[in-house]
Amino acid sequence: MMLSSILVLLVTNPAAMLSEMLSASTDALELCIELCAVYCVWLGIIELVDASGLGEKLAKLLRPLVKRVFKVEDETTQKLIAMNISANMLGLGNAATPMGIKAMQALDDGSGKANFAMIMLIVVNATSIQLLPTTIIGLRQNAGSANPSDIILPTLIVTFCTTVMGIILVKVISKFAKKIKLKRKI
């Protein structure tokens, strides 16, 4: 990506290259300082959620749902998936990742192909329901928004719709895939 744009720049505007790169990395530094402030607040809050046992409670609440959607019987796997989803709900992608990796390992059947529950986990993660888009609200606050949290409700509605749609799609496609397999065997 960088190479091709530099090649184009060689023809169009070679003088602009370095100054653009430097100003972009300055922007990145500024953004990181802002992000650091945002993360300080939210990671502090999240630590409280965790220490008070609310995170665990949320995960427990989600477990029956996980059992139905993912069709996983093993309890530790259910718990891992529930924790992964609840971390995602709180807008904590970084905290969700280790749980997701562990859940994937638990789901792996060694066949080399992703099974139903693994695909479901990826799709649910990709459309992740967000209760609190924490980082986004923080950045928006810093950008001078009058009411940075007014995006919570629209975000909730949209991610709810896409998550439900994702779950349904995976279920439908997996059913079709099974039918095709059965036909081939016959």
Place this chain on the structure above:
Amino acid sequence: MSVYILPIIFVVLFLYCIYKRINTYDVFVKGAKGAIKLVVDIFPYIAAILIAVALLRVSGITNFLAQLLSPIFNALGIPTELVELVLLRPFTGSGSYGILENIFSSYGADSYISRCACVIMGCSETIFYVATVYISQTKVKKLLYAIPVALVCSLVGTILACLICKVM
């Protein structure tokens, strides 16, 4: 109404922590400490993506792509200003925060474009990154239909986001 959501959540959380006899100060500080490390970890990625995006922009490639794709996106109700974000979002999480920041400074944090961008960020994920990292510790080589389904859902989410921001 949504002004009250966060304060209420925080009050409930703190009250619950006091009820549970948790030393809120110490726990908060412990969590906040993690922020520095996290930012140091993601800085190089943000820098790389922002540099790449800046180069793409100044070389005119972005503009070209946006013009090429904007009829399709516009037909779906996605404003041209958001094309860059929508295209890069599946690949980079930290980078898309950079683009979001650009959108805030170009159009104002409370504009329709910015609000759309926020909702899009909230309802989508760095699909390729997540998929790669999640299966990295397993034997899985084929993800079958996982990525296409995830991408379709993100696209529908984007369209919905642009619609809903018009009303709400």
